[in-house]
Amino acid sequence: MWYQKLQRFLYGRYGTDQLNLFLLVLGLVLSLIGSLWFWPLVFVANGAYIYALFRTFSRNLPARQREYAFFLRFWGPAAGWFRLQKLKWSQRKSYKYFKCPHCRQQLRAPRGRGKIQVTCQKCRSVFQTKT
Ligand SMILES: [Zn+2]
Incomplete structure (x- = not known):
C-alpha cells in the first residue's frame, strides 16, 4: 500500500545523478568549513542540499538533463584529471x-x-x- 503510494509519488521524477552527488559532497565540505571557520557558508551548504533535493523530485526532466549536460562539460575533464592522478600514484x-x-x-x-x-x-x- 505505502509502497504503491511511494511508487506513484516517484513516477516521472528525475531521480539522482552525478551532479546531485557532487552537490551533496559540496554541501558536506562547505558545512564542515562553515562550522569550523566561517559560519555563513552553512547557508550555502544548505542551499546545495535543497537544490539537490529539488532536482531529485523535479518533474521537469529536460531542464534537469540540460543542467546535467552543463555540469558534465566541466566535471568530465576534472574527473579525468583526478583519475590520471590516482593512476600515476598507484603506478609511481x-x-x-x-x-x-x-x-x-x-x-x-x-x-x-x-x-x-x-x-x-x-x-x-x-x-x-x-x-
Ligand atoms: Zn607528441
Missing part, C-alpha cells in the same frame, strides 16, 4: 609519467631503464628522457 614505483614536449600528450615508461629514446604515439616525434 613501476612507471614514470611525462609529457611529449611537442604535443603535450601524456606518456609513461617503465622505471629503471636509464636514459631512453621515446617515440610519441600521437605525433611520432622522437625525444630522450630519463626513467
